[in-house]
Amino acid sequence: MASDKDLYGALLLLQVKLDTLDERRLGLATGLAGLAASGLSRAAKYAELLRSYSELQASREVLARSQKLRALGEMAAGVSHDLKNILNPLSLNLQFLRRLVPRDQKQAHESIDDMLSVLERGVQTIERLRTFSRLEPSGNVKVVDLSSLAHEAMEIVRPRTRMNSRIAFRLHEDLLVSVRAKVDPAEAVAAFVNLLVNAIDALEHGGNVRLATGVDDQTAWVRVSDDGPGMSKEIEARVFEPFFTTKGEQGTGLGLAMVYGFVQHHGGTILLETAPGKGATFTLRLPRA
Ligand SMILES: Nc1ncnc2c1ncn2[C@@H]1O[C@H](COP(=O)(O)OP(=O)(O)OP(=O)(O)O)[C@@H](O)[C@H]1O
Numbered sequence: 001m002a003s004d005k006d007l008y009g010a011l012l013l014l015q016v017k018l019d020t021l022d023e024r025r026l027g028l029a030t031g032l033a034g035l036a037a038s039g040l041s042r043a044a045k046y047a048e049l050l051r052s053y054s055e056l057q058a059s060r061e062v063l064a065r066s067q068k069l070r071a072l073g074e075m076a077a078g079v080s081h082d083l084k085n086i087l088n089p090l091s092l093n094l095q096f097l098r099r100l101v102p103r104d105q106k107q108a109h110e111s112i113d114d115m116l117s118v119l120e121r122g123v124q125t126i127e128r129l130r131t132f133s134r135l136e137p138s139g140n141v142k143v144v145d146l147s148s149l150a151h152e153a154m155e156i157v158r159p160r161t162r163m164n165s166r167i168a169f170r171l172h173e174d175l176l177v178s179v180r181a182k183v184d185p186a187e188a189v190a191a192f193v194n195l196l197v198n199a200i201d202a203l204e205h206g207g208n209v210r211l212a213t214g215v216d217d218q219t220a221w222v223r224v225s226d227d228g229p230g231m232s233k234e235i236e237a238r239v240f241e242p243f244f245t246t247k248g249e250q251g252t253g254l255g256l257a258m259v260y261g262f263v264q265h266h267g268g269t270i271l272l273e274t275a276p277g278k279g280a281t282f283t284l285r286l287p288r289a
């Protein structure tokens with residue numbers, strides 16, 4: 001028997017002949033046991049070292065990602081503030097102009113309306129960017145039931161699944177009664193809608209979207225998962241960056257940046273679990289009220 005701190009090993013010797021185990025053999029056996037123990041202990045230490053190294057690596061990646069997102073947030077705050085100051089007066093001036101143009105000038109009215117709707121889209125984009133870059137929650141934070149808000153979000157996205165009747169979507173709700181958290185309800189619904197829309201977008205050939213809520217000791221959680229194509233490591237690492245999209249013209253890449261911002265300034269966390277071919281699961285945790 002040999003030991004090395006908390007690692008114990010026993011060496012069992014089977015003797016074929018019944019002659020006595022002499023000094024020399026016993027010494028050899030003890031030496032062998034010692035060698036085996038130190039070999040095993042080294043292997044265990046090596047495994048432990050590998051484990052701590054990969055944990056360290058993972059937390060370094062998380063830190064680097066959050067620093068990058070913070071830097072992007074600061075930049076986004078500056079840009080959206082300035083853009084808003086440009087777009088708002090532009091919009092007001094266009095509305096003023098429209099009032100001045102006589103009603104029979106149809107073409108002029110049409111082009112003013114086009115410009116106004118482009119501006120409107122721009123202002124919406126800036127609003128989403130601002131949600132990401134804001135460091136604190138908006139003024140409208142109150143105790144709400146996350147399950148009701150999650151259900152509300154599901155009802156908002158439901159019509160999207162009916163747009164193409166050839167694709168079969170199944171939407172599941174597994175909502176705990178009364179999941180209370182202190183959040184801005186409008187921001188929360190917008191965040192859940194973003195996650196649900198992404199899940200539906202990912203399911204190009206149909207599939208399941210699951211929306212669940214629950215509570216742990218300290219946190220209230222909301223989970224959106226789909227059994228779509230999932231993401232590669234490269235995409236997974238960038239999804240929360242503002243303007244990162246794989247949808248080309250169809251996406252602004254601000255949906256998840258906004259969700260990230262929402263969670264950050266309510267003191268929560270967001271976890272993404274995904275792998276290629278394995279779907280995606282987003283879990284938001286918020287402090288319980
Ligand atoms: N459930 C999902 N399954 C697979 N990929 C996803 C999923 N959710 C997000 N992604 C990936 O993350 C990218 C970023 O998502 P995000 O919501 O920020 O922007 P978007 O959906 O592309 O555009 P927007 O939301 O502004 O319309 C997506 O383009 C997509 O590649």
Ligand SMILES: [Mg+2]
Pocket residue numbers: 194197198251254255256
């Ligand atoms: Mg999106």
